[in-house]
Structures are given as C-alpha cells and as structure tokens.
Amino acid sequence: MSIPTDNPHAVYALFKLAWSHYECAPKDLDAEQSKEAAARVAHQLNIESAILYSDENQGIVVPDGQIKRALSEIRTRFQNEEQFLLALEQADLDLTLLEEGLTRELQVEAVLDRVTAGNVSVSKEDAELFYYMHPERFSVSEKREVRHILITVNDDYAENSESKALERIREIRARVEKKPARFEDQAMKHSECPTAMHGGLVxxxxxxxxxxxxxxxLFEMNSGELSEPVRSELGFHLLLCGEIEPARTxxxxxxxxxxxxSLEDRQRAQFQRQWITEQLSRMNTPAQVVNA
Known part of the structure; x- marks a missing residue:
C-alpha cells in the first residue's frame, strides 16, 4: 500500500504522521515504516470522511485565527523557517496544501466536539465514587531526593582499579564527613558521572x-545522612539522602x-468512538475523501 500523491489530504496526513510518530520526513521512512504509515493514513482518512459526511458537519466553519494558530504551532517544531519550508517541500506540500490539511483536521475536531456537546458529564458524586472504588490509583510511592558521587572501577586504568577506586571514594567520604556542605563541590570535582555537573544530583x-x-x-537512610561506599556494577558510590517524601494517598x-x-475526557473519547463506528457502519462502501 502506498500514499496517493495526488491526494493532498493523504499527503498532509503522512507529513504529520511521519514527524509526530517516526520523527522524520516522509521520504526518510524505511520500507516497513512506509507500509505501516500508508495503512494508518488510509484508516485515518476513511474515518475523517465518515465524520465529514455526517449531518453534524453541517454549518461548521473553522475560524481563520484557529488555522493560523495551528500553523504557527507546527512552525515551532522546526529550528527556523528555512527548515520548515524544506520539510514541506520534501513532503510534496506547500503552505496552501498545509492550510487545507489543517482546516480539514480542525473541522473534524469541531464535528466531534459538537457530537459530544451535552452528552458527556461527570458529576462530583461520580468522581468521588470512582476515587473510593479505586484507591490504588491515588497512592503515591515514597520518594527520596538523592545525590551521589561515583568512582568507576576499570582495570584498564591504574587509578580506577578496584582497590584504588575504593581508596579514592573513602578519601572523598572523609572530607565530606568533616564538612557535609562540601558534597556538591566534591561531586563536581571527583564524580565520574554526568550528574557531577549538578553537584551529584540524581x-x-x-x-x-x-x-x-x-x-x-538509600531507602534505609535518614534525611541528610551520608552513606558508606556502595559497590555497583559501575564502581563505588557515595549517597547523600535529601528530602524524604513518604508514601501517601x-x-x-x-x-x-x-x-x-480525566473521567470526562475518557467518557468523551468513548462516546466519540461509538459515534464514529456508527457513521462508518452507515457507509456501504469505503468513503472517498471529501473537502472540508
């Protein structure tokens, strides 16, 4: 299956899918990705056609300002205007076709909003009932702020042999134990982990x-406590336990x-899926793409 290049809506849909899902231009998709993308685009366009053929689409007009805001948001995904225009060119799009694609997309969203208007509502009592029936969803695990200093073990370097690494981490611990405020400074000077740039903050x-x-x-330490050297597969660590946030509901x-x-969003999505299914079932043959 391939994308019909003479269908501007399909070209736009592929452009958006490639950048949002695969993070590349359509031309850079490999064979497997192209096949998958073509199937997804065909499915999407079929659904959009069913939506735009519906009675609920009658009278809906997308404001120019909304289209301009959507276009501006897409531009922000690129480093500059030159890269933005190059991406359009590589996808066989221009600004006119892009605006047409955005207009169609916003029209579909407007129809779906109209469909759910007045049909989706979650009361305070409904939300409270959900809360008490699903307590596990509202429990937060214990969290601990931690900083560390790492001295790696690597026998290819004499100063990072097992014994030398342990000796070095013990010397660092002794300095920090005398002056706890020096932990961040010692991490920046000696830690062999990228977190050193942030005072060892994990x-x-x-x-x-x-x-x-x-x-x-870590989870046996008290707030403010400094650990003894701890061996991991990387080497030796010193841990400094910071603020402790206990588990809670x-x-x-x-x-x-x-x-x-959240419950309203979920209910809205379910209602829209059901409505779309009904629209698709009314179409005797696969829908042709129509202009928004």
Whole structure:
C-alpha cells in the first residue's frame, strides 16, 4: 500500500504522521515504516470522511485565527523557517496544501466536539465514587531526593582499579564527613558521572529506579545522612539522602478537579468512538475523501 500523491489530504496526513510518530520526513521512512504509515493514513482518512459526511458537519466553519494558530504551532517544531519550508517541500506540500490539511483536521475536531456537546458529564458524586472504588490509583510511592558521587572501577586504568577506586571514594567520604556542605563541590570535582555537573544530583527517586545495591542502601537512610561506599556494577558510590517524601494517598479534594476532567475526557473519547463506528457502519462502501 502506498500514499496517493495526488491526494493532498493523504499527503498532509503522512507529513504529520511521519514527524509526530517516526520523527522524520516522509521520504526518510524505511520500507516497513512506509507500509505501516500508508495503512494508518488510509484508516485515518476513511474515518475523517465518515465524520465529514455526517449531518453534524453541517454549518461548521473553522475560524481563520484557529488555522493560523495551528500553523504557527507546527512552525515551532522546526529550528527556523528555512527548515520548515524544506520539510514541506520534501513532503510534496506547500503552505496552501498545509492550510487545507489543517482546516480539514480542525473541522473534524469541531464535528466531534459538537457530537459530544451535552452528552458527556461527570458529576462530583461520580468522581468521588470512582476515587473510593479505586484507591490504588491515588497512592503515591515514597520518594527520596538523592545525590551521589561515583568512582568507576576499570582495570584498564591504574587509578580506577578496584582497590584504588575504593581508596579514592573513602578519601572523598572523609572530607565530606568533616564538612557535609562540601558534597556538591566534591561531586563536581571527583564524580565520574554526568550528574557531577549538578553537584551529584540524581533527583527524587522511587524504589526500583536505581541499581539494586544503591536502592537497598538509600531507602534505609535518614534525611541528610551520608552513606558508606556502595559497590555497583559501575564502581563505588557515595549517597547523600535529601528530602524524604513518604508514601501517601492523594486526598480527594486535591485530585477532584483533575479527576473529573480525566473521567470526562475518557467518557468523551468513548462516546466519540461509538459515534464514529456508527457513521462508518452507515457507509456501504469505503468513503472517498471529501473537502472540508
């Protein structure tokens, strides 16, 4: 299956899919990606045709300002205007065809918004019921802020042999133990990890995110505590445990607005899928692409 180059809507759909899903120009897709993309574009255009043939499309007009904003958003994905125009050229598009594609896309969205208007609603009571019936979805794992200093073990270098690396990490620990405020400085000077540039900061982590050896030590430490040297497959680490955020259940009042919005979005998507299925079933033959 290939994309019909004489169909501007198909060309635009491929342009968007290639950059959003494969992060490359359509011409750079390999054979397998091209085959997959062609099938997805054909499916998408068939759905769009069913939507635009519907009675709900009557009277809908996409404002020029909305099209310009969408075009501007696409431009921001490229480093400059030259690269943007080059990408269009490589996809057999120009600004006129791009605007036509955006207009069609926005028309489809407007129809779907009209379809769900007044048909989707999640009450406060509905959201509360969902919250209490699914407590596991609102539990937050314990997190700990951690900094580390790494001295790697590499027998190809004398200073990074097992014994020398351990000696070096112990010397660093002794300096930090005397003056804890020096940890970030020592990390920047001695750590052999990219985090050295940020004073050894790894960030806030949950259990299971670090090497098992580090995980086991970190989650037994107190806030502000400095670890003994810990061996991992990379080498020796010093850990500094920072702020500890204990495991908790997010309170209902904290999550309620977002929860209602999330449930409404899910309900809206389900309603739209059902409606699209009904529109497709009314089409006796595969729909031809129509102008928005």
């Amino acid at each position: 960030g806030k982590v949950e259990r299971g995110k670090l090497f098992p050896e580090l995980d086991a030590v 997010v309170p209902l009042d904290e999550i309620l607005p977002k929860l209602r919005q």
